[in-house]
Amino acid sequence: MKAETNLVNSVNLKTNLLYIPLVIVLLLIPLGGEYITYLTGLALLFGIAALSLNVLLGYTGLLSFGHALFFGCGAYTAGMLVKHLSITSIEILVPTSIITSVILALLVGIVCVRHTRIYFTMLTIAISQLFYALAHKLRPITGGDDGIRIYSTHVFGHEVASITEFYYYILVAFFLCLFCLRIILRSPFGLTLQAIRDSELRARFAGISIIKYRLAAFVVSGLFAGIAGSMYALFLGQISPDDVLSVMRSGEFVAMTLLGGYTSFIGPIVGSFVFTYLKAVISSAALYWYLVFGILIVSIVIFVPTGLMGEIEKRRRTG
Amino acid sequence: MISQIVNGLIFASILFLVATGLTIIFGILRVVNFAHGSFYLMGVFIAYSITRFSSEPALHLAAPFIAGFVAGVVGIAFERGLLKNVYGRGELFELLLTYGMIFVFMDIFRILWGSMPVSDPTITFKLGIISLGGTMIPLYNIYLILIAAVLATFLWFLLSKTKVGMVIRATSFDSEVTSAFGVNVSWVYALTFFLGCFLAGFAGGLMLPVTGAWIGLDVDMLILALVVLVVGGMGSIKGALVASILIGLIRSFGISMFPAIELAIVYLIMIVVLIVKPSGLFGGAEVES
Numbered sequence: 001m002k003a004e005t006n007l008v009n010s011v012n013l014k015t016n017l018l019y020i021p022l023v024i025v026l027l028l029i030p031l032g033g034e035y036i037t038y039l040t041g042l043a044l045l046f047g048i049a050a051l052s053l054n055v056l057l058g059y060t061g062l063l064s065f066g067h068a069l070f071f072g073c074g075a076y077t078a079g080m081l082v083k084h085l086s087i088t089s090i091e092i093l094v095p096t097s098i099i100t101s102v103i104l105a106l107l108v109g110i111v112c113v114r115h116t117r118i119y120f121t122m123l124t125i126a127i128s129q130l131f132y133a134l135a136h137k138l139r140p141i142t143g144g145d146d147g148i149r150i151y152s153t154h155v156f157g158h159e160v161a162s163i164t165e166f167y168y169y170i171l172v173a174f175f176l177c178l179f180c181l182r183i184i185l186r187s188p189f190g191l192t193l194q195a196i197r198d199s200e201l202r203a204r205f206a207g208i209s210i211i212k213y214r215l216a217a218f219v220v221s222g223l224f225a226g227i228a229g230s231m232y233a234l235f236l237g238q239i240s241p242d243d244v245l246s247v248m249r250s251g252e253f254v255a256m257t258l259l260g261g262y263t264s265f266i267g268p269i270v271g272s273f274v275f276t277y278l279k280a281v282i283s284s285a286a287l288y289w290y291l292v293f294g295i296l297i298v299s300i301v302i303f304v305p306t307g308l309m310g311e312i313e314k315r316r317r318t319g
Numbered sequence: 320m321i322s323q324i325v326n327g328l329i330f331a332s333i334l335f336l337v338a339t340g341l342t343i344i345f346g347i348l349r350v351v352n353f354a355h356g357s358f359y360l361m362g363v364f365i366a367y368s369i370t371r372f373s374s375e376p377a378l379h380l381a382a383p384f385i386a387g388f389v390a391g392v393v394g395i396a397f398e399r400g401l402l403k404n405v406y407g408r409g410e411l412f413e414l415l416l417t418y419g420m421i422f423v424f425m426d427i428f429r430i431l432w433g434s435m436p437v438s439d440p441t442i443t444f445k446l447g448i449i450s451l452g453g454t455m456i457p458l459y460n461i462y463l464i465l466i467a468a469v470l471a472t473f474l475w476f477l478l479s480k481t482k483v484g485m486v487i488r489a490t491s492f493d494s495e496v497t498s499a500f501g502v503n504v505s506w507v508y509a510l511t512f513f514l515g516c517f518l519a520g521f522a523g524g525l526m527l528p529v530t531g532a533w534i535g536l537d538v539d540m541l542i543l544a545l546v547v548l549v550v551g552g553m554g555s556i557k558g559a560l561v562a563s564i565l566i567g568l569i570r571s572f573g574i575s576m577f578p579a580i581e582l583a584i585v586y587l588i589m590i591v592v593l594i595v596k597p598s599g600l601f602g603g604a605e606v607e608s
Contacts, residue, residue: 063411111594118351118410119597122549126593129542130586137580247542251418258415291426297419301412302404 026171030164041167041235043276044174045228050256050268051181052224057254058262059190060217061197062113063121066128067253069108070222072245073101074229076135079148079239089154090169094230101226102219109218113211128250135241147240150233166235173231177224178269184220185265193217255297261307270309321454323571329460329529331567332467336522337540338547338559339474340515346491346554347511349410350402353417356541357424358394358516362386362523363532364428367437370527379442383524390520391513398512403505421541425534438531463525470521471560478556487511491554546589552599561600 029040049071056062074097081087081096112123135142142148153160160166184190196203196210204210233239243249252275260271278296282289304311341355365386370379397420405412446458478484489497490507498504523532547566551558566585573581592599 063414111590115593115597118414118553119593121414122545123590123593125542125545126549126586126589130583130590133582133586134580137583247538254415254418288426288430290422294419294422294424294426298401298416298423301416301419302401305408305412
């Protein structure tokens, strides 16, 4: 896969200003009621996860179909700390999730990044399925297929009272992640990743250690997915292997990224919003969500392979 | 013990048929067909609809063949109608297209056959049971294993001894040169898809009396077929055979001996093979018999 667009410079100052109204809308979302707040919270968390997936897909050209592993790692780290140690403070849970996700991503990454293309994809499926099967069966530790319930969470000793309050924590986390990823991917590190993606051979001639860079990308990717998973567990108050660790969840992250556009930095977030709202609308209307979802993916792949943002940015450049 | 071996072999036979379809398609088109489990599920549902007409054993025995044929035709329609559009754009898009089809099929099945599990063991009762070393085994289960073995032999014959097989192998080896020799490669692709989807649908039809079908089985079957595909070597039919028997027996014995980690072991094998030998146990890139 070659995306010959530069993911970094495609957004200039003028478009940065365009984001200000969007930020204001996000801040005012709770005015729309609890359900809208809940949905937007989900979209933001999935947005972080899809964005982290795109560190691999968009910047290194590696398709992970097991990204729920790190999302689930974050979620289960938080869940198990609550279940076994009765720790409910977000300021402890989320950093711990970051640590476990980084360790897991490092271990899994060492194995995975030596492979590319379909072998990489297969390996990510296999490893995530292994953990999925374990989470299912190790009932005393993980709660089996019932999963884990989290009844209350605290921030610096204060109990989180409402969805709205938690929504603002998510919003803060979201912008922090966005900001960090932006800096990471704009750095020489991000540019090197793109160089490797576009021509491994040329990058190698330039003296770049390809494996090391891919591993670093893998860890960055796992880290942010872990944050998203951890916050997701606390936001929902309920996790299960099928919800946070399954290959279906991994596939959804891929679909969001594809939908929004893997060639655009902001694409996966757009994808996650469209995905989350569309799913809510169609499911609530008792229509066939999977049919719509499937047709959507097929049409995107055939007609707009660079996704919504890819198409928008292309039109902006040409017209 | 004997019943576990038989159960393992049933599972292995089914896995072999499904995974061989997957491996042939990969060998020729270089596409991992994520919708392959859906063709399997389609086979069970179609066989179910066919067997509604009568309880005649002949109809029940013929049902898997008809189901396989229908699945094959749907497969051709999918390949010619949709998949063809993304050839040359890279394997990522081909993979994602077949991934999207999983969901399209899922809801179509739900519309046509409802959300409840379906099963029909009529033929198992009609054929009766036989005693194998003191263990009672349904005769149908023996038939299922034999017919899979016959089909495996037929496939080997088709691919290694006939002209059609030669063209298929040539296309797998180098599609450009093959087309330069006057072979219509598009037709080979379509034929391959028919064959692959026929095998999946046929396997599904065979399983109607044994396990039946439910929505969600498509993804379960896909994952297991992927395990076989990887362990056996992508594109190798011999590899698919060995890996299916391996995975089939491990699952059958694992379920009774160590149920807690039975699936985990299967995935662990897949991971180890991918790390140690990414090309699989019998890793050739081309379709081999």
